[in-house]
Amino acid sequence: MIRKDLDALREAGKLKSAPYIASAMGPVVRLDDGREVVNLSSNNYLGLADDPRVIESAARAMKVHGFGTASVRFICGSFELHRELEREISAFTGMAASTTYVSCWNANEALLPTLLGTDGAVISDRLNHASIIDSCRLCNKNVLRLVYEHSDMADLETQLKAAADRPRRIVITDGVFSMEGDIAKLPEIIRLSHKYGALVAVDDSHGHGVLGDKGGGVCEHYGVAADIVTGTLGKALGGAAGGFIAGPADVIEMLVQASRPQLFSNALPPAVAGGALEAIRILRNDPALVATLRSNVAYMRGALKSKGLEVLDSPSAILPIIIGPTAKALEMSRKLLTEGVLVTGFGYPVVPEGAARLRVQVSAAHKPQHMDAAVNAIARCVK
Numbered sequence: 389m390i391r392k393d394l395d396a397l398r399e400a401g402k403l404k405s406a407p408y409i410a411s412a413m414g415p416v417v418r419l420d421d422g423r424e425v426v427n428l429s430s431n432n433y434l435g436l437a438d439d440p441r442v443i444e445s446a447a448r449a450m451k452v453h454g455f456g457t458a459s460v461r462f463i464c465g466s467f468e469l470h471r472e473l474e475r476e477i478s479a480f481t482g483m484a485a486s487t488t489y490v491s492c493w494n495a496n497e498a499l500l501p502t503l504l505g506t507d508g509a510v511i512s513d514r515l516n517h518a519s520i521i522d523s524c525r526l527c528n529k530n531v532l533r534l535v536y537e538h539s540d541m542a543d544l545e546t547q548l549k550a551a552a553d554r555p556r557r558i559v560i561t562d563g564v565f566s567m568e569g570d571i572a573k574l575p576e577i578i579r580l581s582h583k584y585g586a587l588v589a590v591d592d593s594h595g596h597g598v599l600g601d602k603g604g605g606v607c608e609h610y611g612v613a614a615d616i617v618t619g620t621l622g623k624a625l626g627g628a629a630g631g632f633i634a635g636p637a638d639v640i641e642m643l644v645q646a647s648r649p650q651l652f653s654n655a656l657p658p659a660v661a662g663g664a665l666e667a668i669r670i671l672r673n674d675p676a677l678v679a680t681l682r683s684n685v686a687y688m689r690g691a692l693k694s695k696g697l698e699v700l701d702s703p704s705a706i707l708p709i710i711i712g713p714t715a716k717a718l719e720m721s722r723k724l725l726t727e728g729v730l731v732t733g734f735g736y737p738v739v740p741e742g743a744a745r746l747r748v749q750v751s752a753a754h755k756p757q758h759m760d761a762a763v764n765a766i767a768r769c770v771k
């Protein structure tokens with residue numbers, strides 16, 4: 389039965405395969421066959437995934453607290469380290485409080501079912517991350533689930549009106565949309581949502597460390613404040629794992645009291661919490677890292693365009709190059725790996741048929757020679 393499903397995927401050319409890497413996740417990675425390739429596929433936007441300070445902090449945390457909590461937090465307690473990390477996240481996001489989960493996937497799954505009870509409504513952008521879609525699915529069956537077309541503010545207002553009789557409403561959006569690299573129209577989303585008395589939650593997993601001069605994310609980019617922010621510690625903020633929800637103290641207390649992914653699952657391991665804590669501190673003390681990322685993104689974008697490649701525009705560090713047919717994008721990604729560039733191809737059903745793409749992701753750790761080599765290889769393959 390399952391074998392037949394797999395065969396069908398294989399025949400349709402949809403079976404995924406990804407390399408095994410023998411090095412750390414740097415701007416260049418060594419594959420298991422010994423070859424070194426330029427890495428344009430990771431979310432290691434600030435290059436902190438192999439930063440010696442982050443690794444040292446992770447090791448220190450493990451020396452103090454050992455390998456793990458061996459329990460969920462409400463039963464056996466949290467480490468001081470968790471409180472320190474959550475204070476740092478609150479300061480970073482400019483929120484009164486925050487709490488952590490073992491992933492942003494878990495944080496998102498925690499958010500909507502806990503806060504919307506049995507009578508709320510969620511209004512979600514059509515292109516939101518899979519974890520937000522699943523969070524909507526996990527809500528009580530009487531919660532109203534509405535979707536607005538991607539970044540369509542007229543449709544958002546229509547849905548806000550449709551949910552007007554619900555006592556609690558949350559509008560939720562990605563900060564940066566991962567397939568297009570475009571960003572949410574946050575000022576308008578906040579204005580409309582507040583006009584109708586709804587809260588705004590932003591998942592800024594691809595925006596933290598990237599957008600805004602201090603890397604504060606999409607809120608800093610626009611100079612606005614959302615009501616609730618979720619994010620990952622598995623991308624720019626260290627790259628290991630972990631996620632968080634930040635917001636008003638009551639909201640966070642409710643999540644600590646009642647959200648199932650925290651009640652029934654262990655806390656972040658000390659090494660992960662300690663490494664992420666240091667990563668956020670590095671970012672907060674040294675915004676130059678964000679400036680380096682930004683200049684690398686501009687360099688890469690310019691170099692790709694100078695080769696006649698069509699790159700979608702956005703302020704994020706995600707540069708999609710539109711290729712067209714799904715099979716062609718996947719084939720190109722395989723070919724590029726043999727040419728020394730790790731860059732992922734995305735096709736249908738992740739993106740619309742005919743708009744398959746290579747997704748280039750830039751890091752502050754890339755040097756001009758990495759980017760030049762990658763651009764030359766991409767240009768050769770596309771021609």
Ligand SMILES: *Cc1c(COP(=O)(O)O)cnc(C)c1O
Pocket residue numbers: 490491492493494496517519562566591592593594619620621622629630631
């Ligand atoms: C990557 C991502 C996640 C998942 O983060 P994890 O911490 O790896 O679970 C959630 N939401 C968005 C928008 C993401 O881009």
